[in-house]
Amino acid sequence: MSDLKLRVKEMIIERLKLEGMAPEQILDDAPLFGDGLGLDSIDALELVLGIEQVFGVKIEDEAAGMKAFKSVQALTDFIAEHAKV
Amino acid sequence: MTDIPAHLPHRYPFLLVDRVLEREPGRSVVAEKLVTNGEPYLQGHFEGRPIVPGVLLLEMLAQAGGFLEADSLHGAAIFLAAVQDARFKAPALPGDRLRLEVQAEGAFAGLLKIKGMVSCEGRELCTATLLVKRL
Numbered sequence: 001m002s003d004l005k006l007r008v009k010e011m012i013i014e015r016l017k018l019e020g021m022a023p024e025q026i027l028d029d030a031p032l033f034g035d036g037l038g039l040d041s042i043d044a045l046e047l048v049l050g051i052e053q054v055f056g057v058k059i060e061d062e063a064a065g066m067k068a069f070k071s072v073q074a075l076t077d078f079i080a081e082h083a084k085v
Numbered sequence: 086m087t088d089i090p091a092h093l094p095h096r097y098p099f100l101l102v103d104r105v106l107e108r109e110p111g112r113s114v115v116a117e118k119l120v121t122n123g124e125p126y127l128q129g130h131f132e133g134r135p136i137v138p139g140v141l142l143l144e145m146l147a148q149a150g151g152f153l154e155a156d157s158l159h160g161a162a163i164f165l166a167a168v169q170d171a172r173f174k175a176p177a178l179p180g181d182r183l184r185l186e187v188q189a190e191g192a193f194a195g196l197l198k199i200k201g202m203v204s205c206e207g208r209e210l211c212t213a214t215l216l217v218k219r220l
Contacts, residue, residue, distance in 0.1 A: 041166075041194060041195075041196055041218075042166060042167050042196065042216055044193060044194060044196075045191065045192070045193045045194070045196045045198055045216065048191065048193040049190065049191045049193075049198065052191070059193065061194075062193075062194045065193065065194065
């Protein structure tokens with residue numbers, strides 16, 4: 001697992017208080033919303049704030065969110081693409 | 086700002102903000118609610134021992150949060166979506182001048198996260214994080 005992807009999973013677990021869940025239990029390609037992790041719109045806001053705080057990447061609107069929240073892989077790619085290192 | 090009803094659609098007996106002292110739309114608001122023995126909910130909460138219900142302190146914060154929006158909320162569909170980490174440290178009583186402080190933490194897809202504190206004469210009475218949804 002790439003370092004960034006692991007950090008993304010750790011951020012998801014911490015921010016959404018998914019206690020007892022390990023990063024490797026979150027599948028790279030499983031959808032975050034709906035059938036996958038089953039997150040809701042409140043979780044989406046928490047993730048947007050977490051991503052901004054931890055990675056300094058802003059998800060500006062729902063269109064960007066739709067793309068970024070497809071899966072952990074998509075979110076990792078989104079952060080890698082937008083992060084200013 | 087004293088023309089509260091012009092901004093909020095809430096009315097008696099559920100208008101729980103009396104004054105707005107400071108206001109920076111999108112960022113922070115400081116407002117006040119003056120508690121009197123005439124509050125209708127104190128008749129039964131409790132007989133002989135009036136205490137402002139804790140849930141109404143949360144509602145006060147939510148209404149103060151309405152002033153984070155630049156425009157009047159008349160006709161707007163806004164609902165409470167979540168209450169997180171609510172703590173009630175001391176009761177609010179008749180005669181209290183409650184200071185309601187709220188800060189916007191962030192927003193996404195119509196959801197706004199607000200951090201709030203109710204205090205009285207420098208004493209912290211209640212802290213909570215609220216999420217409100219605008220449809």
